[in-house]
Amino acid sequence: MPGYEGRLELTWTNKAKRLLAAEDGAYEWVDPSDYRVAEVRLLEDLGTVGDVGQERAADNLLIRGDALNALRSLARLPEFAKHYLGKVRLAYLDPPFNTQQSFLHYDDNLEHSVWLTMMRDRLVQIRELLAPDGSVWVHCDDAEQHRLRMVLDEVFGPAQFVATVIWEKADSPRNSARQLSTDHDYLVVYSREPEWAPQRLSRTSAANAIYSNPDNDPRGSWLPGDPYANKPYSRGLYEVRGPTGRIFRPPPGRFWRVSEEKLRELDSDGRIWWGPTGAARPSIKRYLSEVADLVPRTLWTKEAVGSNRTSKNEMRALFPKAPSFATPKPEALMHRVLSIASRPGDIVLDPFLGSGTTAAVAQKMGRRWVGIERQAATLETYAIPRLTKVLQSTDRGGVTEVTGWNGGGGFRVLGVTPSMFETDGGIVFLADAMTNGRLAEATGAQLGFAFEPSPPFAGRKGRTRLAVIDGVVNEDVVRILVSALGAGERVVICGTGIDPDARSVLRELRPGSSLRKIPAALLAEYRTGQQLQLELAGTVAGPVDGESPTTNEPAGAVEVGAANG
Ligand SMILES: C[S@@+](CC[C@H](N)C(=O)[O-])C[C@H]1O[C@@H](n2cnc3c(N)ncnc32)[C@H](O)[C@@H]1O
Incomplete structure (x- = not known):
């Protein structure tokens, strides 16, 4: 439109810069061309657990190091890129939420601009790794949710927004809350492409319980379905006589959903219900055997997917002697995410692995997985022992029973190498x-x-x-x-x-x-x-800090004399 220029975007301090992640979790602003943020790091073998294959990149991977370094290695090292670039079906991110707290195992108090840049840079890299039918699920709370949405819009495009899931994490109110006690977290979902389609969820026993079979219909349980159409239907205005002789017609302004002939046909096939005494208005039976699996919804209750208390109990069962990991997520929550956004054999990525919930659930659900965690102590105390128990089938908690998991498989532990x-x-x-x-x-x-x-x-x-x-x-x-x-x-x-x-x-x-x-x-x-x-990725408008403009020359294609120093 004439007279308008620019685009809608969230700006923040140092948006065009990158962040250098230090070992202790601190971040330092640097120029995007700084080798410390641009270098492709090698991945070194630190060990294996269980059965692994010949080709290390094709195994389940636990990578120790900063997520950005590890993600870049997966995308740029040819050995890994052939397995991961454009191939990851689901990325689940549970980063520190920036709640301004200090947890036992990590700090969570970054300045907003630092947090946004930290997330933006990792999301840009994850977008490259995602398969065309892939999606990214970012777990957060009110501290950054509204800003995160805008960053995700910038990296993935607003058309790729799928939904914001509300997870009921709290079992009871926190009476010490200064204002309102928060019951929920968010999972913000974006897809790689706008056509992304979720897997339907298997019907639960609660969803099936509303079906019954009072007339012993040989087709099994059914629900009485609405016989009326909401929109005008030319063949939907007629009178019908029920088994007791009562006459029925649609209420004023409404229509039968089926024609008179069709209603008779369904009735003679036993598919119409006239109530227990035959005197009620007709209903069209909807059989349990004919309804599809459930479309995923956005409100996830603690009864359905567990709460923070559930995950604390899971930790206690896995590690009776260690203090609980600060912010584990329930296995049932991850089971639902993986059920909606992946199939068996797909690659699931978690760049903020923590205690290893995503990897444990992925293993139990037959997915391939890659987990990245910066804190060596977290890997050694929680993720590696937990996943070892999963392989050995000595972890009987979480979703072990639901998935019918019986152990087996293996993974490799890799480390991001120091800078060259x-x-x-x-x-x-x-x-x-x-x-x-x-x-x-x-x-x-x-x-x-x-x-x-x-x-x-x-x-x-x-x-x-x-x-x-x-x-x-x-x-x-x-x-x-x-x-x-x-x-x-x-x-x-x-x-x-x-x-x-x-x-x-x-x-x-x-x-x-x-x-x-x-x-x-x-x-x-x-x-x-x-x-x-x-x-x-559309995140930087132009040259930064007086750098020369970008060329379209791919890295590694500079002719003799052009890029030597
Ligand atoms: C909220 S916890 C994840 C919890 C996990 N979902 C679970 O169920 O145990 C966040 C984790 O991300 C790790 N982390 C934070 N910044 C990181 C980074 N830049 N690279 C890799 N890991 C990071 C922290 O050490 C912490 O273990």
């Missing part, structure tokens, strides 16, 4: 641990190469090979590498030093190949790549 860089006096260096194989693997990860050591190469991306040299790349090195290439292959050579003549030799010997000095070339890529990611 270090800073000294404002200058970025390769970290000391970055030698040989580790340097090659970490460098390949930044450039999107699968790590496939096959000397002299370290990785491959289609017909391009990767070589990483911990030293100076000169003309001789280039000649040796090019001679090892197959016909039609190119090479990306990364070296900690580059001899100026090497470039022209490479250009001549194998056009389309490139030469990069590390770490400078990687740092230069972060300046373009991360900015692009934010813009794609």
Whole structure:
């Protein structure tokens, strides 16, 4: 419309910045191009529990580390990306709600802008991981719910909003409440695509209990259905005589739902109910065997999915000696989320795993799962022992009985590795641990190469090979590498030093190949790549802090001489 510009959005302090997560849970504002937030971290093996397969990325995964690092690794490391990028069916997030409290196992008192940025950055990454039929469920309370909705609108688009579920978490009022005692939390649901369809819920015994069979109908239990139509129906105005001779006609302004012939046909088939004495107005029977499963609704009561007290009791049964984890969720609550938003075999992701409820329920329901948790102590005290009990079938609580779970399966514990860089006096260096194989693997990860050591190469991306040299790349090195290439292959050579003549030799010997000095070339890529990611998600309007505008060049595609330092 002429005269209008801009878009509706929530703004906040430092919205265009990113957050660096420290080990202790503190966050620090940094520029999006800062390597500490742009780097793709490797995932290292820390152990396995139960039966695992050959391919580690295809197993259930418990990842220790900051959620953003871990999510980026799942999306960017080729080994994991092939299993997770665009493949996650359900992401459930139960982050610290920003309630300004300190819990025993973690603090929950971030400034609003910090909380919003923390969530935005993880949601942007999760959106990439979601399958086209995927959905994201974010658990929160009144502290941030209204702002979170706007962030979700920005990241997923308003058309992808599905519903806000209200979960009755409290069993009794809190008489110490200063004003009103809050009974509920929210689960805000967005889908990846607007056509998302929930799974229907199996009918509960309570829902079935209203059906009965007073006339011993061989088709089973039924409910007397309304015989009247709400809208005008040309064949719906007639008189009908019941078994006792009583005459019935629709009330003024209403119509029979079926024609006279159809009503007679249903009656002769025993599908019309005239009341216990045959003197009531006709009802059309609705059989239990013919009704569909239940459409999910938005009000979830404690009777249906448990309350905070339920989850505390579940914790106590699992860990009689340890103090309860501060904010566990009931297994029945997660059972309902997983029933609506996933099927057996689907991948379920929880980047704020805590005591491991989502993973435990996913395991019991036959889903594949990935859980991420920053606190090593929480993993060691709660999530790992809990999931071990689930595998061994020594956890008989929660939804074990409902799911018929009998144990089995396994998972891997992975850790987000430390950064490949270090800073000294404002200058970025390769970290000391970055030698040989580790340097090659970490460098390949930044450039999107699968790590496939096959000397002299370290990785491959289609017909391009990767070589990483911990030293100076000169003309001789280039000649040796090019001679090892197959016909039609190119090479990306990364070296900690580059001899100026090497470039022209490479250009001549194998056009389309490139030469990069590390770490400078990687740092230069972060300046373009991360900015692009934010813009794609529609969360940053333009260049930040005087950075040069983003190019559409994919990371790893810079030609010789373009991105070296
Ligand atoms: C509300 S609790 C999750 C509880 C969980 N749903 C359960 O049933 O046990 C939030 C968890 O997220 C973890 N966390 C907070 N910030 C994180 C981050 N940036 N990356 C990974 N985990 C984080 C906390 O350590 C805490 O264990």
